[in-house]
Amino acid sequence: MEIKKIGLAAGAGELPLEFIRAVKSRGIQVPVFAVNGVTSPDIEKEADKVYWLNFGEFAKVMFFMLKEQLRHIALLGAISRGLIYGSHGKYDEESGEILARSVNKRDYSILREVTEKLKKVGVQVVDPSEYLGHLIPVPGVLGNVNPSGTMDKDIAYGFRIAKEIAGHDIGQTVIVRDGVVIGVEAAEGTNAVIERAGKIAGAGCVMIKAGRPQQDMRWDVPTIGMETITRLIDNKFKCLAIESGKMFFLQKQAAVQLADANSLSIVVL
Numbered sequence: 001m002e003i004k005k006i007g008l009a010a011g012a013g014e015l016p017l018e019f020i021r022a023v024k025s026r027g028i029q030v031p032v033f034a035v036n037g038v039t040s041p042d043i044e045k046e047a048d049k050v051y052w053l054n055f056g057e058f059a060k061v062m063f064f065m066l067k068e069q070l071r072h073i074a075l076l077g078a079i080s081r082g083l084i085y086g087s088h089g090k091y092d093e094e095s096g097e098i099l100a101r102s103v104n105k106r107d108y109s110i111l112r113e114v115t116e117k118l119k120k121v122g123v124q125v126v127d128p129s130e131y132l133g134h135l136i137p138v139p140g141v142l143g144n145v146n147p148s149g150t151m152d153k154d155i156a157y158g159f160r161i162a163k164e165i166a167g168h169d170i171g172q173t174v175i176v177r178d179g180v181v182i183g184v185e186a187a188e189g190t191n192a193v194i195e196r197a198g199k200i201a202g203a204g205c206v207m208i209k210a211g212r213p214q215q216d217m218r219w220d221v222p223t224i225g226m227e228t229i230t231r232l233i234d235n236k237f238k239c240l241a242i243e244s245g246k247m248f249f250l251q252k253q254a255a256v257q258l259a260d261a262n263s264l265s266i267v268v269l
Contacts, residue, residue: 005031009032010034014040024048036055072125074125109169154176158208175207177205182205204238211245226251242267242268
């Protein structure tokens, strides 16, 4: 069946904008459900239509999906756990029921319940990687800076730990220096753990980011981009290692050029 329209529930960041551009290039309409104070205002320039909502207004989302006669939707963009916890008391009845049915408030538990809820009203959550394949890096060294032997050891060590914490839905980023774990991402997010590790260990850290062992590409796909690279450089990191096939790399060409200019190695495992 030919898809003529895909809705987008858009969180923060550049990824929702990339998705809109990719989908519209195939002649598919994209109405967007944006979150006040979270989604970039630039979404107005890209989407066919934007419905601005507060976080936790799931009943309104369902109403507008019915209005748009949607049968497909994508879930993209960051939603901080601070927003999830900070919105207690502001959820509508539908959102409250989703949280009540979730095994816990981890990302996967909530997104699984959202997906089931949408399925019951005839809306399928699509795999955005079908439209964003150009953002998924292939294995190898990106750019001209090869990792040293010490970095290779830190990558191998950190990758094992990153897969472990990702499997528990704690976070997906680990920072290592000289065989010592300096930082583990949790609810604070990647940017905060980069800053924290830089303050603790100084120059020479290695960041490793992995997908979940059973990464469902419909939900919460790890994403890096220019902001990640800039923060790593500002904190004097020496290497970034990411897992192939399980994450998106935004603004890759410009980011790799910036990394090369600052002797930051980027490795795709």
